[in-house]
Amino acid sequence: MDSFRDKIVPVTSILLGVVVVWYVMAVILNTPFQRDLDRRANEAPGAVEFLGKTLSQPKPTLPAPHQVATNFFENTFLRSVTSNRSLVYNAWVTLSSTLLGFAFGTALGIVIAVGIVHVATLERSLMPWIIASQTIPILAVAPMIIVVLAAIGITGLIPKALISTYLSFFPVAVGMVKGLRSPEIMHLDLMHTYNASRSQTFWKLRVPASVPFLFTSMKVAVAASLVGAIVGELPTGAVAGIGAKLLAGAYYSQTIDIWSALVAGSVVAALLVMVVGIAGRLVDRAMGGRPA
Amino acid sequence: MTRNSPAVVSASKLGLTFQTNDGPVQALSNVDLTIGKGEFVSFIGPSGCGKTTLLRVIADLEKPTAGTISVNGMTPEQARESRAYGYVFQAAALFPWRTIERNVGLPLEIIGLSKAEQAERIKRTLELVNLSGFEKKYPWQLSGGMQQRASIARALAFDADLLLMDEPFGALDEIVRDHLNEQLLELWERTNKTICFVTHSIPEAVYLSTRIVVMSPRPGRVSDIIESTLPKKRPLDIRETPEFLAIAARVRDGLRAGHSYDD
Numbered sequence: 001m002d003s004f005r006d007k008i009v010p011v012t013s014i015l016l017g018v019v020v021v022w023y024v025m026a027v028i029l030n031t032p033f034q035r036d037l038d039r040r041a042n043e044a045p046g047a048v049e050f051l052g053k054t055l056s057q058p059k060p061t062l063p064a065p066h067q068v069a070t071n072f073f074e075n076t077f078l079r080s081v082t083s084n085r086s087l088v089y090n091a092w093v094t095l096s097s098t099l100l101g102f103a104f105g106t107a108l109g110i111v112i113a114v115g116i117v118h119v120a121t122l123e124r125s126l127m128p129w130i131i132a133s134q135t136i137p138i139l140a141v142a143p144m145i146i147v148v149l150a151a152i153g154i155t156g157l158i159p160k161a162l163i164s165t166y167l168s169f170f171p172v173a174v175g176m177v178k179g180l181r182s183p184e185i186m187h188l189d190l191m192h193t194y195n196a197s198r199s200q201t202f203w204k205l206r207v208p209a210s211v212p213f214l215f216t217s218m219k220v221a222v223a224a225s226l227v228g229a230i231v232g233e234l235p236t237g238a239v240a241g242i243g244a245k246l247l248a249g250a251y252y253s254q255t256i257d258i259w260s261a262l263v264a265g266s267v268v269a270a271l272l273v274m275v276v277g278i279a280g281r282l283v284d285r286a287m288g289g290r291p292a
Numbered sequence: 293m294t295r296n297s298p299a300v301v302s303a304s305k306l307g308l309t310f311q312t313n314d315g316p317v318q319a320l321s322n323v324d325l326t327i328g329k330g331e332f333v334s335f336i337g338p339s340g341c342g343k344t345t346l347l348r349v350i351a352d353l354e355k356p357t358a359g360t361i362s363v364n365g366m367t368p369e370q371a372r373e374s375r376a377y378g379y380v381f382q383a384a385a386l387f388p389w390r391t392i393e394r395n396v397g398l399p400l401e402i403i404g405l406s407k408a409e410q411a412e413r414i415k416r417t418l419e420l421v422n423l424s425g426f427e428k429k430y431p432w433q434l435s436g437g438m439q440q441r442a443s444i445a446r447a448l449a450f451d452a453d454l455l456l457m458d459e460p461f462g463a464l465d466e467i468v469r470d471h472l473n474e475q476l477l478e479l480w481e482r483t484n485k486t487i488c489f490v491t492h493s494i495p496e497a498v499y500l501s502t503r504i505v506v507m508s509p510r511p512g513r514v515s516d517i518i519e520s521t522l523p524k525k526r527p528l529d530i531r532e533t534p535e536f537l538a539i540a541a542r543v544r545d546g547l548r549a550g551h552s553y554d555d
Contacts, residue, residue, distance in 0.1 A: 193379045
């Protein structure tokens with residue numbers, strides 16, 4: 001009951017508001033083109049008929065929510081999942097490189113964090129470069145990675161995954177540096193009184209203390225991985241994937257396709273963040289976390 | 293009686309100066325102290341008198357800048373490396389991701405005892421602090437007093453002869469504190485350990501100790517050392533006896549002489 005009042009009601013109200021604004025904007029933005037069409041066809045439809053027409057154009061400036069919903073439903077549930085028009089197929093293509101890149105990125109982030117926490121010079125030498133790496137626009141880097149790797153014969157999943165890695169290692173590295181440094185002085189002193197070795201302090205204190213930080217940063221990283229995978233699909237010649245659908249939609253002014261690909265991307269992102277969140281909660285519970 | 297046995301802690305002209313941004317701060321100055329085996333020594337004084345710092349020097353958590361100190365006849369560092377003492381902090385400092393038994397077993401894992409040996413010692417020390425039955429609980433499932441008892445069990449688990457306690461009951465309410473004081477005395481009597489106990493409570497110091505070291509601030513130093521004349525068996529109501537009150541009055545005099553009550 002509490003979750004109904006605290007979560008569902010506020011979220012639903014905002015959603016309703018968004019849908020209303022969306023419809024209003026669709027009418028406003030599609031009106032000029034519809035007027036143009038009617039003038040050429042010498043038609044003078046009534047207000048209600050005109051309104052209906054603005055919301056059912058085949059290539060509207062802004063598709064109405066129900067148009068996107070219909071397109072999304074058809075391309076998700078009514079098509080064979082092996083068809084390259086299926087959103088499930090395209091989402092899977094994007095998801096596979098997202099997951100691979102996310103795994104690389106998380107591993108790389110952890111390795112960098114461990115290095116930085118244990119070697120003082122690494123923090124001074126590596127950290128500025130890591131921060132600088134994230135200031136470079138990914139849209140500029142992505143085509144170069146694809147082209148350079150293609151030139152040495154690496155194509156397909158790996159180049160896209162590497163772009164995901166590029167975006168996802170950063171939050172993990174930053175979060176893990178914080179997490180590995182999170183133990184209280186008292187806990188560190190305690191280990192010192194036991195004459196614990198560095199590796200004992202690392203495995204028995206620093207690593208368990210960093211786990212909540214790891215999952216928080218992994219939530220950010222998995223969303224960034226998806227962005228990386230979609231961006232990575234744009235310069236590959238638009239073969240498959242959510243990014244490819246977006247690009248193809250833009251080429252052929254299939255605005256409804258673009259929007260439903262966008263929805264598919266959002267659904268995938270939400271699911272990924274949710275899965276990481278659930279994994280985080282399960283691990284927390286297994287580590288004796290207090291039920292919230 | 294205990295003064296003739298070999299010294300567990302022996303400090304001479306001990307001093308420690310911290311370098312801070314506001315210039316040097318003399319946390320300890322000219323501390324001479326000998327603690328014999330089996331003694332229960334309390335360190336009392338206002339904040340800034342160096343009582344915790346002195347305990348941390350014994351534990352090799354701070355390095356002295358003047359004088360000499362030995363623990364079990366060794367340097368504090370050697371004593372720490374040979375796990376000569378158990379340390380109890382102001383907070384229980386249990387690892388939240390470990391159950392009580394695994395918290396108590398932490399030092400045993402680090403020392404590298406066998407699983408069987410670990411289990412045996414965990415069982416024995418949890419019995420000693422009356423926490424049998426709570427092995428599988430996580431720290432948050434225990435009250436503050438029970439958590440502190442678990443941390444005492446952890447300090448006892450590896451059988452060091454010296455127990456260093458830094459205001460272990462400072463954060464607990466008075467009823468729990470009384471109870472734990474009683475239990476600590478009982479435990480001390482049974483195990484015959486040497487205990488160094490930092491506190492800022494006069495009744496606690498008098499009730500527990502065989503000797504009370506009164507300290508005063510700026511610079512942190514020992515201003516008086518009071519031998520307790522109380523018997524080893526001490527029921528809680530001993531605190532209403534004239535003898536107890538007389539010792540408490542001497543501690544207060546010692547604090548006043550060290551200007552601890554000055555504004």
